[in-house]
Amino acid sequence: MxxxxxxxxAALLLGGIFLFWACTPAPEPCSDKLGxxxxxxxxxxxxxxxxxxxxxxASLGQEQVRGLELALARRGDRILGHKVQxxxxxxxxxxEGGANAALRVVADPKVLAIFGTTCSGDAATAAEVxxxxxxxxxxxxxxxxxxxxxxxxxxxxxxxxxLRTAPNEESSGPAAARFAFxxxxxxxxxxxxxxxxxxxxxxxGFRQEFEKLGGRVVLDATVNKNDTDMEPVxxxxxxxRADLVFFPLFQPEGNHVLxxxxxxxxxxxxxxxxxxxxxxxxxxxxxxDAARGMYFVGPTPPRQTSELEALxxxxxxxxxxxxxxxYYVNAFDAANILxxxxxxxxxxxxxxxxxxxxxxxxxxxxxxxxxxxxxGPLTCDQxxxxxxxxxxxxxxTEPAAGVEGLKANVVYTYAKGQ
Amino acid sequence: xxxxxxxxxxxxxxxxxxxxxxxxxxxxxxxxxEALVGYAGLQVSQxxxxxxxxxxxxRQRVFEMDGELEKARRLHRDFLLKYPEIGFAKAHEEYFLxxxxxxxxxxxxxxxxxxxxxxxxxxxxxxxxxxxxSLYLSTAQRFEKIFEELVGVVTVLAAPGAxxxxxxGRLDAALESRLRASGExxxxxxxxxxxxxxxLITRQRPHMQQALNTAFLLERGLNSAPGLSPGQQDEARRxxxxxxxxxGRIPDIDVQIRGRFNDFxxxxxxxxxxxxxxxxxxxxxxxxxxxxxxRASRLATAAIIATALTGLGFALAVAVLIHASVTxxxxxxxxxxxxxxxxxxxxxxxxxxxxxxxxxxxxxNDMAAQVQHLVGNLEGNVQLRTEELAFxxxxxxxxxxxxxxxNQALEVMTxxxxxxxxxxxxxxxxxxxxxxxxxxxYGKPFSIILLDLDxxxxxxxxYGHQAGDNVLIAISGLLTRTARETDVVGxxxxxxxxxxxxxxxxxxxxxxxxxLRMELLTADFIQVGRVTASFGVAQFSQGDSMETLVRQADExxxxxxxxxxxxxxxxxxxxx
Numbered sequence: 006m007x008x009x010x011x012x013x014x015a016a017l018l019l020g021g022i023f024l025f026w027a028c029t030p031a032p033e034p035c036s037d038k039l040g041x042x043x044x045x046x047x048x049x050x051x052x053x054x055x056x057x058x059x060x061x062x063a064s065l066g067q068e069q070v071r072g073l074e075l076a077l078a079r080r081g082d083r084i085l086g087h088k089v090q091x092x093x094x095x096x097x098x099x100x101e102g103g104a105n106a107a108l109r110v111v112a113d114p115k116v117l118a119i120f121g122t123t124c125s126g127d128a129a130t131a132a133e134v135x136x137x138x139x140x141x142x143x144x145x146x147x148x149x150x151x152x153x154x155x156x157x158x159x160x161x162x163x164x165x166x167x168l169r170t171a172p173n174e175e176s177s178g179p180a181a182a183r184f185a186f187x188x189x190x191x192x193x194x195x196x197x198x199x200x201x202x203x204x205x206x207x208x209x210g211f212r213q214e215f216e217k218l219g220g221r222v223v224l225d226a227t228v229n230k231n232d233t234d235m236e237p238v239x240x241x242x243x244x245x246r247a248d249l250v251f252f253p254l255f256q257p258e259g260n261h262v263l264x265x266x267x268x269x270x271x272x273x274x275x276x277x278x279x280x281x282x283x284x285x286x287x288x289x290x291x292x293x294d295a296a297r298g299m300y301f302v303g304p305t306p307p308r309q310t311s312e313l314e315a316l317x318x319x320x321x322x323x324x325x326x327x328x329x330x331x332y333y334v335n336a337f338d339a340a341n342i343l344x345x346x347x348x349x350x351x352x353x354x355x356x357x358x359x360x361x362x363x364x365x366x367x368x369x370x371x372x373x374x375x376x377x378x379x380x381g382p383l384t385c386d387q388x389x390x391x392x393x394x395x396x397x398x399x400x401x402t403e404p405a406a407g408v409e410g411l412k413a414n415v416v417y418t419y420a421k422g423q
Numbered sequence: 424x425x426x427x428x429x430x431x432x433x434x435x436x437x438x439x440x441x442x443x444x445x446x447x448x449x450x451x452x453x454x455x456x457e458a459l460v461g462y463a464g465l466q467v468s469q470x471x472x473x474x475x476x477x478x479x480x481x482r483q484r485v486f487e488m489d490g491e492l493e494k495a496r497r498l499h500r501d502f503l504l505k506y507p508e509i510g511f512a513k514a515h516e517e518y519f520l521x522x523x524x525x526x527x528x529x530x531x532x533x534x535x536x537x538x539x540x541x542x543x544x545x546x547x548x549x550x551x552x553x554x555x556x557s558l559y560l561s562t563a564q565r566f567e568k569i570f571e572e573l574v575g576v577v578t579v580l581a582a583p584g585a586x587x588x589x590x591x592g593r594l595d596a597a598l599e600s601r602l603r604a605s606g607e608x609x610x611x612x613x614x615x616x617x618x619x620x621x622x623l624i625t626r627q628r629p630h631m632q633q634a635l636n637t638a639f640l641l642e643r644g645l646n647s648a649p650g651l652s653p654g655q656q657d658e659a660r661r662x663x664x665x666x667x668x669x670x671g672r673i674p675d676i677d678v679q680i681r682g683r684f685n686d687f688x689x690x691x692x693x694x695x696x697x698x699x700x701x702x703x704x705x706x707x708x709x710x711x712x713x714x715x716x717x718r719a720s721r722l723a724t725a726a727i728i729a730t731a732l733t734g735l736g737f738a739l740a741v742a743v744l745i746h747a748s749v750t751x752x753x754x755x756x757x758x759x760x761x762x763x764x765x766x767x768x769x770x771x772x773x774x775x776x777x778x779x780x781x782x783x784x785x786x787x788n789d790m791a792a793q794v795q796h797l798v799g800n801l802e803g804n805v806q807l808r809t810e811e812l813a814f815x816x817x818x819x820x821x822x823x824x825x826x827x828x829x830n831q832a833l834e835v836m837t838x839x840x841x842x843x844x845x846x847x848x849x850x851x852x853x854x855x856x857x858x859x860x861x862x863x864x865y866g867k868p869f870s871i872i873l874l875d876l877d878x879x880x881x882x883x884x885x886y887g888h889q890a891g892d893n894v895l896i897a898i899s900g901l902l903t904r905t906a907r908e909t910d911v912v913g914x915x916x917x918x919x920x921x922x923x924x925x926x927x928x929x930x931x932x933x934x935x936x937x938x939l940r941m942e943l944l945t946a947d948f949i950q951v952g953r954v955t956a957s958f959g960v961a962q963f964s965q966g967d968s969m970e971t972l973v974r975q976a977d978e979x980x981x982x983x984x985x986x987x988x989x990x991x992x993x994x995x996x997x998x999x
Contacts, residue, residue: 101569101686105693108565112558134561200678229628229678237632244639 037362039139042117044359049090050347053110053140055121055131057098061256064287064329066098066123069146071328072336073120075319076344084344086357092116096127098255100201103127107134117361118142118343120336125149125203128169129162136164139363141370143168143343145336148281148304149203150175150210154388162202166367168389170339170380171332172304172396174203174280177253178210180396180419181278181302185249186218188398188417189276195224195247197238197262199254207253207280223247228258235265243271253280253302260291267295278302284399286329286408296401305395306412307334307380316379330408331380335392338378342391346370394421434748436777442748446741453734457727464723471712471719474546478712481539481549482705488532489698491525492563496687498522499570503577511582519574526567533560546708555697562690569690573683580676587673591619594666601651601659608648608659611641619670628674638667752780756787768795842892843899845920846913854911854923855969861925862963870932870962872922873976874939877955877988879918890950891918897948898956905942906935921973929962929993936960936991944989957983961994 035041044050054073056066070093077089092113094106103122110116111134119135119142122128128147135142142164148171151162155175185191194215196208205227212222223245226238239262242250250272252262259279266272281303289296307313316337320328346369352360373391376383385391398417403410434442502518509517537556540549580587595616602609618634621627642663645656752774762770771791774784838850846854858869876882876898883891895918902912902920911923922939924932936958943956959980963972975994983992 099682099685101682101689104565105562105686105689108561109558109693112554112561114554114557200675226632227628227675228632229674232628234627234629237629237636240636241632241639244636 035360035362037364039363039367041363042115042359042361044087044115044361046354046357048087048115048358050084050087050359051090051092051113051116052343053107053116053119053121054091054093055096055103055106055110055119055127055142056093057102057123057127058093058095060098062098062123062282064285065146065282065332066095068328068330068333069121069123069144069336071320071324072145072333072338073340075316075323075333076337076340078319078323080344084347085351085353085359087359091120096122096124096131098124098127100126100130103129103131104134107131111135111138111140116140117347117363118366120144120340120343122147124201125152125206126201128152128167129202132162132164132167136166139166141166141168141343141346141363141367143170143339143370145170145334145339146332147171147203148174148177149201149206151202151206153390154386159388163388166370168339168342168370168373168385168391170335170342170378170383170391172392172394173390174207174304174394174396175210176394176419176421177280177302177304177396178207178212178251179214180398180417181207181251181280181300182211182214182218182220183419184300184302184398184417185251185276185278186215186220189249191248191276192220193223193245193247194220194249194251195226195242195245196222197226197228197242197250197252197254199230199258200227201230203282204253204255208251211251228254228262230255230258232258233261235261236269238262239266239269239272242266242275243269247275249276249278251278253282255282256285256288256291259283260288263292263299264295276300278398284330284408284411289401289404289407289411293404296404299401300416301399301401301411302396303399304392305397305418306331310379313379334378334380338376338380338383339391341378342370342373342376342383342385345376346373395419439749439778439780442745442778446744450734450738450741453730453737457730457734460723460726460730464719464726467719467723468716471716474712474715475709477539477542478546478549478705478708481536482702482709484532484536484539485698485701485705488529488536488559489702491529491532492566492694492698495522495525495529495566495570496691498525499573499687502574506577507581511578515574519570522570523567526563526570529563530560530567533563546711549701549704549708552697552701552704555701559694559697562694566687566690569683569686573680576676576679576683580673580680587669587676588623590669591666591673594662594669595619598659598662598666601655601662602648604650605645605648605659606650608641608644608651611637611644615641615666622674626674626677631670631674634670635667638663638670748776748778749780752776752784756780756784759787759791763791763794768798840899840914843896843914845899845903846911848913848915851911851913851915851921851923852969854913855972858923858925859963859967859969859972863965866965867926868928868962869923869925870927870929870960871924871972871976872932872936872939873915873959873961873973873980874920874922874936874956875980875984876918877957877984879954882951882954886950894948894951894954897946898943898954901942901946902939905939910935921976929960932960932962933991933993940989940991955989957988958991959983959994960991962996964996967996 054070056069057063058066058070073091082089092110094109096102096106103124103126106127107119107130110119118140119131121142122131122144123146125147126149128142128144128149129152132142132152144167147169149162150173151160152167153163153169153173154160182194185194194211196211198204198208208225212225215222224241224247226241228235228238235258239250250262250266252259254262259282263277263279266275266277277298278300280301284301284303313334316334317328320333346366347361349369350361350365354360371385371387371389373383373385376391378392381393383391396419397415398419399411400414400416401411402414406413437445498518498521502514502522505518506514533556537553537560540553540556578586581589583589598612602612605612615634615637618630618637622630622634642660645651645659645663648656648659651659755774756772759770759772768791771788772784774780838847839845840847855871861867862869876894879891879894882894895914898920899912899914902922906912906922907924909925913921913923915921922935924935927935940956940958943954946954948954957980959976959978959982961972961975961979967975975996979992979994983990986992
């Protein structure tokens with residue numbers, strides 16, 4: 006009797022050891038060609054945030070971060086039960102800043118993806134670093150055609166794993182050109198970029214479309230960032246007697262061009278046109294009446310829906326201010342696409358730990374289709390463009406009405422393929 | 424409580440072997456515990472030493488990596504500073520290629536460093552900085568890439584001959600020669616050149632834009648420029664367009680160069696804190712590991728001392744226990760045995776235990792009881808035999824006493840002269856022999872006096888032998904009284920007497936002999952009256968024998984006789 010009891014205890018002990026061994030989570034084997042990330046049950050889920058947080062466009066970078074924060078807040082700041090840790094790096098809206106910020110982020114092997122950038126120039130260098138490291142990256146603000154696709158083909162700075170919810174401004178330049186040529190009847194145009202791939206992409210798109218329509222781009226000038234004396238370049242515009250100046254610049258260079266142009270009598274009748282980077286209250290407040298009569302080409306704003314109104318309310322509640330632009334909506338959509346892709350690509354263990362393949366995450370991002378974004382339905386293509394290309398040309402007639410007044414004054418709408 | 428009280432009972436019931444085994448097992452366990460504590464302390468120290476070594480190596484590698492990167496930066500800076508002076512080809516060879524080699528080393532070192540830091544020999548804090556090393560590595564690789572790009576764009580801008588600056592210079596010179604005599608066009612050309620130079624000095628793009636604007640005006644003005652043929656105008660226009668194309672590219676190249684420099688600055692911002700932090704962290708780890716060794720050493724020392732003290736206390740406890748269990752019982756048994764031996768047949772051991780000593784005590788007590796019983800029966804017999812023995816003993820002692828008296832009388836008879844009661848010749852010879860041996864051994868002086876009564880034969884003849892015997896007896900008394908206590912006085916033979924004087928030199932013995940002569944001379948013998956004697960004295964010298972000494976005294980006596988009697992003569996030592 007005693008011996009049989011001993012045997013029972015021994016069997017129970019062995020069984021317990023076996024069960025403990027069997028229940029201990031073994032590391033998931035990784036078959037993903039880009040490698041895998043394993044996140045322990047108590048570990049946070051790490052995301053890199055690479056945005057322009059200093060400099061003249063810091064407000065745009067901040068809008069991107071806010072869009073991300075709002076999306077996170079709706080999920081209780083957790084994804085698949087894991088707290089989300091944001092590793093935030095500043096690019097300063099400079100290409101070299103993008104690369105170095107991305108290097109800092111990808112140095113941590115636990116980072117799943119990068120949310121960024123603000124400026125397209127940063128995106129080109131950051132995406133290169135990101136792609137080489139096998140990560141994924143999504144932006145709610147980049148719009149330079151060079152980053153994804155031009156004319157239905159892979160663009161020069163395309164990088165695998167890079168996606169965006171801001172519309173490719175491949176059509177922004179053509180929209181401006183078509184409006185100038187067709188609606189305004191202008192035939193001679195000058196363009197001014199700042200050497201950045203974003204502004205250069207816009208002026209190139211403008212030139213190609215304008216010349217295709219029969220017009221002439223008589224000046225393709227470049228100013229440097231931080232230049233303040235715009236008179237020489239405007240004098241060049243005068244010299245070539247351009248009817249229109251298309252200058253898709255950021256602040257403050259765009260401000261200087263406008264204000265100094267208004268002081269030049271030879272440019273009184275010259276049409277001035279910029280793009281979405283100046284559709285900001287801060288710009289209108291800075292230049293005020295000088296902007297009257299100026300045109301802007303920019304993405305069609307999101308449709309006003311109850312969901313969008315709810316998001317605006319959340320924005321105001323969280324940041325105690327009204328959103329200065331609608332790019333935070335693109336950021337919100339980009340963040341949600343990223344979160345959905347992470348959820349789709351992750352394999353969650355019984356203990357709550359996550360196993361995620363990097364290529365699987367990219368695949369999930371590229372497979373995004375019909376995402377009900379607040380900026381519109383989003384479907385990502387093979388080049389990383391997720392938003393439809395639809396642009397409005399706006400005319401500022403009443404500076405006092407601010408951005409809202411400007412956005413309401415749509416004088417032309419251009420949609421790719423239509 | 425009952426279990427506690429059972430322990431002493433259980434202990435008492437164990438055999439001595441078990442008690443010793445338990446005691447020494449516990450001592451051995453303590454020794455093992457001490458050894459384990461020492462071993463654990465050693466292990467901690469060894470681990471900490473390994474961490475120190477790893478941290479020092481990491482710090483060394485960081486220094487090395489940092490130094491190499493700094494060297495690469497210096498080479499990069501020197502390349503930019505020197506190429507205008509020594510030429511691109513030489514600068515490429517002397518600075519660019521070495522810089523690439525140095526960066527390759529930085530990459531190798533940082534890769535090695537990353538592997539070292541991933542190893543288990545370093546602390547968790549250092550392992551946690553592995554991503555920093557990854558950043559360092561990728562930044563170093565980026566430095567190499569950007570450096571190459573920078574050299575590329577600088578080459579585009581400033582390569583001798585083909586560089587934009589040289590091209591601009593050549594075009595400027597060509598335009599100068601074409602437009603020198605063109606009046607207003609030349610003035611515009613000079614203005615254009617001034618703006619371009621302003622740009623090259625300030626690198627402010629608006630200056631170059633002004634140069635381009637002036638070029639635009641100049642091109643328009645060429646049509647009406649005086650002194651230029653249509654062909655020259657076309658040539659000048661072609662040169663001007665080339666000038667504008669080259670000048671328009673220079674600011675773009677400058678922007679690219681500035682971008683690369685900014686990149687370097689950002690790289691430095693990224694990696695400089697890493698190497699600084701890593702060095703500090705590695706140093707901190709070394710200090711921590713040292714502290715750990717120190718603490719482990721102190722802890723191990725304290726533990727060893729504690730276990731040693733505990734061991735000592737335990738050893739004392741074991742000693743006390745063994746004393747109580749073994750030694751005290753043996754002493755008690757021994758004491759009982761002593762009492763028994765002393766005759767106390769009622770003595771019994773009080774040792775009570777379950778061990779071998781308890782059994783021995785019980786056996787001893789049984790034996791004592793048996794002995795007491797046997798002794799009680801034998802006592803009467805012993806008393807009877809004792810009385811018989813006492814009687815026989817008395818008789819024996821009486822016989823012994825009688826025998827002793829007879830022996831003493833015989834002894835006197837054999838060693839004493841029968842007439843005078845002085846020492847006889849045999850005893851005198853024994854004394855002489857003893858003194859000779861003493862003198863030889865210890866070097867003590869001794870002397871003898873040999874005296875012979877003068878004309879004693881005539882006394883016998885005149886007064887009869889009885890009177891002679893009376894004289895001899897009286898002289899014996901005189902000699903005995905006059906001689907010292909230590910002197911041996913004896914009758915040598917007939918009317919000759921010999922005195923053996925221990926520790927007496929010749930001078931003293933001569934004086935003694937003289938005193939004896941005078942005493943004799945002044946004595947009045949019954950019936951005979953005055954009697955004289957002749958004396959020969961001699962002192963023992965080393966080499967003398969008893970016979971030679973007596974012969975010296977005898978010769979001196981003979982000389983005294985020959986010298987008229989009643990005198991003292993000193994014997995001369997014999998020469999060998």
